[in-house]
Amino acid sequence: MAPNDSQPALWPAPTAAGAVDATVHVPGSKSVTNRALVLASLASEPGWLRRPLRSRDTLLMAAALRAMGVGIEEGVGTEKGSGEFWRVIPSGLHGPATVDVGNAGTVMRFLPPVAALANGPIRFDGDPRSYERPLHGVIDALRVLGARIDDDGRGALPLTVHGGGALDGGPVEIDASSSSQFVSALLLSGPRFNQGVEVRHTGSSLPSMPHIRMTVDMLRAVGAQVDTPESGGEPNVWRVTPGALLGRDLTVEPDLSNAQPFLAAALVAGGKVVVPDWPARTTQPGDRLREIFTEMGGSCELTEYGLEFTGSGAIHGIDVDLSEVGELTPGIAAVAALADTPSTLRGVSHLRLHETDRLAALTKEINELGGDVTETADGLHIRPRRLHGGIFHTYEDHRMATAGAIIGLAVEGVQIENVATTAKTLPDFPDLWTGMLGSDGA
Known part of the structure; x- marks a missing residue:
């Protein structure tokens, strides 16, 4: 759909036809x-x-x-x-x-x-x-x-x-x-x-x-x-x-938080996603995904090549303090909306001051697809419900856009408003996403 003054561009979030099997080269942090x-x-x-x-x-x-x-x-x-x-x-x-x-x-x-x-x-x-x-x-x-x-x-x-x-x-x-x-x-x-x-x-x-x-x-x-x-x-x-700083030769690690939607795809659709060059030691908050998504039903192995993350297609709810990794909240909320048990995401009241009020935005958008999300003082409580298609608004927030894409894997008819906002930190997200779903793992 072509954008105009009254109707922003809508991107039909692709639904997974089966288990994923893909290698995704995530851009730098x-x-x-x-x-x-x-x-x-x-x-x-x-x-x-x-x-x-x-x-x-x-x-x-x-x-x-x-x-x-x-x-x-x-x-x-x-x-x-x-x-x-x-x-x-x-x-x-x-x-x-x-x-x-x-x-x-x-x-x-x-x-x-x-x-x-x-x-x-x-x-x-x-x-x-x-x-x-x-x-x-x-x-x-x-x-x-x-x-x-x-x-x-x-x-x-x-x-x-x-x-x-x-x-x-x-x-x-x-x-x-x-x-x-x-x-x-x-x-x-x-x-x-x-x-x-x-x-x-x-x-x-x-x-x-x-x-x-x-x-x-x-x-x-x-x-x-x-x-x-x-x-x-x-x-x-x-x-x-005080002192002089050295010039150095630095190779930038992949952005592990931006790996989140691709790992989530393996959780939601089943199958395996490999993220090359995942560091063995890092200060990036996204490294917590290995622990959180494993608790939600996946398994992972860190090899010399990168991270191999495997999902069974079963998703479990989680009770988790995300105060140190608040940026992961939208993607975790999206997965939790598709789980088999309720979830409580805590410690993230500061997300009300991010690119948008992420707690209010997630509550509104998931609920408008048929979900049952309530805001708490410092987070979200998510009760899984059968979801349906609809427009998922992004509020010019890149992580809202990727959260909507995660839900779209399992729910037909989800349309992401202004998916181009992902260019803030993850250029070419739509192409990476459709490439993952059509990949043979090569």
């Missing part, structure tokens, strides 16, 4: 790619990113850094399997510049600290939804650390950072209970602050801790000294020592 771009831009020497993700969020990050003076050259390696690469050439950060954050949390939160190190004003703007996403943790912290920011008191976009070429840094207290990205944002630029940075989280529970661990690991890999609660420091306190 958005979380790793965007952190690596920031660190390489702040380094004292050029660096390389190999097999980076090219998606809306990462291209927005690269464009923003280029606007501030960073050189990012794109190319393709000639060696077998080397693939695409970006060469990042740090230079003096400067304004004036305008940054389009789109609706990317990593761009809107990671780059204001970088902009504080630039010479000149850097203006940040984005999609209408980006104005509603919390940014106060970064804005307030940067002011304490010496930055000048104009946001008209909103604590949100649009805003302008008036960079002075350097930032004092030092200790700061923040409440990061609405987004762990507040912590990561300050840590990533912390080595370049005159006094480094000490970030103390003062709020309630901190969501998405694996993403903070990813930030710490990547900082250490480029030579930064980071003290964390896990390394014997105070609870909820992270310290980064």
Whole structure:
């Protein structure tokens, strides 16, 4: 159906004709790619990113850094399997510049600290939804650390950072209970602050801790000294020592959270899906899928080639705390709606502040297909019901689109509104999806 002003494009979600048997090459991690771009831009020497993700969020990050003076050259390696690469050439950060954050949390939160190190004003703007996403943790912290920011008191976009070429840094207290990205944002630029940075989280529970661990690991890999609660420091306190960052040659891991719909396909339809290059050790939250989807009825084996995930076609409900892996909630909810027993997904109240209010959106969309989902204070309770076809709205949220596709495997007549929103982190999703369903495993 052609899009027009009154009717968005609808994508008929394909139904699985039988068990799947496919190998799916999942593109690189958005979380790793965007952190690596920031660190390489702040380094004292050029660096390389190999097999980076090219998606809306990462291209927005690269464009923003280029606007501030960073050189990012794109190319393709000639060696077998080397693939695409970006060469990042740090230079003096400067304004004036305008940054389009789109609706990317990593761009809107990671780059204001970088902009504080630039010479000149850097203006940040984005999609209408980006104005509603919390940014106060970064804005307030940067002011304490010496930055000048104009946001008209909103604590949100649009805003302008008036960079002075350097930032004092030092200790700061923040409440990061609405987004762990507040912590990561300050840590990533912390080595370049005159006094480094000490970030103390003062709020309630901190969501998405694996993403903070990813930030710490990547900082250490480029030579930064980071003290964390896990390394014997105070609870909820992270310290980064000032110092130069090294340029490095980094190969980006596959995005394990984006592997979720493909693994879910094996659960829903039965059969086997192989994801090559699944890392044996990783800080990516998506690695929890091995445990969660096994509990829901699948089995997996990690080989030298990658992850082999097998489903029997039987799906069991689950009671699970997803506070550390909230981004997996939409896909888990979709699978749970097709299970043989009820599920309770807990610890994810912060999802109300993501690309959309994911808890409200999942409840509404699954229920409109005949489901029985209720919101709780911090999650969802899902009672499986016989579902029927209908339009599954995405709210410009990539994970809502893939959740609808998962349901469509088992329910005829599901139509995904604006499936193109998956380009935010998973380019070519429709082709990957139909390729998986038509694959012979080659």
